[in-house]
Amino acid sequence: MEILVCIKQVPESNKVEVDPVTGVLNRNSAASKMNPYDLYALETALRLRQELGGRVSVMTMGPPQAEAVIREAYAMGADDGWLITDRRFGGADVLATSYTLSQGIRRAGPFDLILCGKQTTDGDTAQVGSEISEALSLPALAGVLRILSAEAEAVTVEMDLTDKVETVRVSLPCLLSVEKDIAQPRLPSYVRKQAMKDTPIHRLTLADMEDTDPAHYGLSGSPTQVQRIFPPESNHKQEKWTGDGPELTGRLFRLLKEQKLWQGGR
Amino acid sequence: MAKLIFHPEHIPDKAAFAALCPFGAIEVHGDAIEPTAGCKMCGLCVKKGPAGAAEMVQDAPAPRVDKSAWRGILVYADHVEGALHPVTFELLGKARELAAEIGHPVYALLLGDGVSAAAEELTHWGADRVLVYDQPPLRDFRLDVYTAAFADAVEHLRPTAILVGATTVGRQLAPRVAARLHTGLTADCTVLRMEKNTDLVQIRPAFGGNIMAQIVTPNHRPQMATVRYKVMDAPTRQPQGSGTVESRALPPEKLQSGVTVLSVTPKPAEAGIENADVLVVAGRGLRKESDLQLLRDLAEELGGQLACTRPLVECGWVEARRQVGLSGRTVRPRLLIACGVSGAIQFVAGMNHAGTIIAINKDENAPIFKTAHVGLVGDLYEIVPALTQAIRADKEARP
Incomplete structure (x- = not known):
């Protein structure tokens, strides 16, 4: 089975602040890592390969430094890696990002199965997987809890729908977004990292795509525009209590009692 | 294509200029300075850099859309076997507020099998017009057929804005519909406001919520947003329903799916x-x-x-x-x-x-x-x- 896992490099920490006067964004650290939710998708792919044979490829879109997450995926067991990188892809919103990835997938494929993580920790939208599936006209499922069986033409999975679990069979090729905890991700292996160190990473730029019209990518291909960014508000009616433990406990007890959260002791 | 151009002759301190970028996407090589693929086109370097240091160049005009051809706020009615999810009421309440700003109607879209009671119910919560696709193949949520029905409804109603609850169904359905319609979608909005020109102002937490971003979709219609449950206030149910219910059906060829639901297991009711x-x-x-x-x-x-x-x-x-x-x-x-x-x-x-x-x-x-x-x-x-x-x-x- 040919499996592709979409991965993303995200900041190690989301600690950013906006300077309220200048409006400039201050990032505390430039350190980055693989989006933690993608590890579950990659692990799922590696287990399917073990069972069915085939290859696991990974793809990411980002600056040249995003190679690091492909190297990490190699060290976990991926066979092949694709980096989509081009200045002209900058400023992409969900639609343009998904379209760019779908173009990359057309170029790198065909794949039987495309796996995505639940969401990223920086964008937090959980929308890209679903939009990729549309751009590729593939059936898609999100909230995948477990893969029950996988064959050449179809996979059967359990899908989470909040208050029920559906067992669903979906024909291949298809795209699945997996939940955290579908499989415990393995650690990267040093031996494997060394063995893969000369394995190249394929690079894709706009010129490599089927659609080379720059208007469909990056900021130009993005229907949404960020008008401004600003620090979140905090509440205004506020009190801060200090004192020793018993004093604070007593005050809190009286406050809660006024709220009539329990009966008795009138 | 929008692009960013640097003019090194106007950048006396290149290192300080590169440091302006919150994404570390400005590279300096001796006298040359340029943005890398990490550039998010946020334009901060244009705004905060020395005068003339950076400019954002638009070499193609933005696509134009006839905004007056798109009317109404459409709410996707999320439900489980006909029991409406309460986020639907919250969104109808918000849709009424937004629609009042521009004098537009409020629509609700309901997809399912045997959901006529739910359709009637929606008219008690502020929907002027409820569009229902009540067909057996829509009994279980399947992304491909639900997307087909949703796209059909949008073509029929041509709403200026669409609100979808960020439920497990909504989070899959809204992006697929947005991609089909080639339009923008903003996830998990916490504030929505309507401008007189029908642009929907969408505010959502960004960068893990450390910052709020105000987002618009100025050149595309419809504009789409998802909102989580309990973010907006629910309106009061009206004892008298005041809207109309309209039925529509998808033709059989649009009801084909790559997905077969084999079984459905209710999860044990746990107090969430x-x-x-x-x-x-x-x-x-x-x-x-x-x-x-x-x-x-x-x-x-x-x-x-x-x-x-x-x-x-x-x-x-x-x-x-x-x-x-x-x-x-x-x-x-x-x-x-x-x-x-x-x-x-x-x-x-x-x-x-x-x-x-x-x-x-x-x-x-x-x-x-x-x-x-x-x-x-x-x-x-x-x-x-x-x-x-x-x-x-x-x-x-x-x-």
Whole structure:
């Protein structure tokens, strides 16, 4: 089975602040890592390969430094890696990002199965997987809890729908977004990292795509525009209590009692 | 194609200029300076750099859309076997407000099998016109056929804006529909406003919620947004329904799916943190897993539930369904007691609509005190068990 896992490099920490006067964004650290939710998708792919044979490829879109997450995926067991990188892809919103990835997938494929993580920790939208599936006209499922069986033409999975679990069979090729905890991700292996160190990473730029019209990518291909960014508000009616433990406990007890959260002791 | 051009002759201090970029996407090679593929085209370097240092060049005009050809606010009616999800009512309430700004109608879209009672119900919550696709192949949610029906409805109604609840169904359906319509979608909006020119102003937390972003979709219609449950206020149900119900059907060829639902297993009904009146939230200030019992005891005395922040889920102490925050659940309890919670904005974004927020933290500079209505600078290990005891004693002290 040919499996592709979409991965993303995200900041190690989301600690950013906006300077309220200048409006400039201050990032505390430039350190980055693989989006933690993608590890579950990659692990799922590696287990399917073990069972069915085939290859696991990974793809990411980002600056040249995003190679690091492909190297990490190699060290976990991926066979092949694709980096989509081009200045002209900058400023992409969900639609343009998904379209760019779908173009990359057309170029790198065909794949039987495309796996995505639940969401990223920086964008937090959980929308890209679903939009990729549309751009590729593939059936898609999100909230995948477990893969029950996988064959050449179809996979059967359990899908989470909040208050029920559906067992669903979906024909291949298809795209699945997996939940955290579908499989415990393995650690990267040093031996494997060394063995893969000369394995190249394929690079894709706009010129490599089927659609080379720059208007469909990056900021130009993005229907949404960020008008401004600003620090979140905090509440205004506020009190801060200090004192020793018993004093604070007593005050809190009286406050809660006024709220009539329990009966008795009138 | 928009692009960014640097003019090195106007950049005396190249290193300082590169440092302006929050994404580290400006590279300096001797005299040459240019943006890398990490550039998000945020334009901060244009705004904050020396005059003439950077410019954003548009070499193709933005696509034009005839905004007057798109009328109405459409709400997707989320339901489970005909039982409407309450986020639908909240969105109808918000849609009414937005529609009133521009004198547009409010529409609701309902997809399912045997859902006529739910369709009628929607007219009591502010929908002027309910569009129903009531067909057996729509009984279970399947992304491809639901997308086909949704796209058909949009073509039929041509609404200027579409609101979808960020439920497990909505989170899959909205993006697929947005991609089919080649339009913008903003996830998890916390504030929505309507401009007179029908542009929907969408505000959402970005960068893990540390920053708010105001987003518009100026050159595309419809404009799409998802909103989580309990973010908007629910309107009051009108005893008299005041809208019309219109039926439509998809032709059989659009009902083909690559997905077959083999079985549906209801999950055991568990009291979710979203519906709790009182939440006691555990944060990283807890020293060990067994100490969670202190908070569970307090929650039980208050008739509430235990919830937690992201790190406690990541270390496996608490189930993911109890996590409050952007990557967890949005909650709106009457009372929330945050114990040893630092107050990362990604957490705050999921709980700042709670009625009364109480925070207990030893660190008087913890950001949670910016959100809490009542902040106790103290040790949760001293306060929580003593408080539980006091409540127990009070309950036992009968008159």
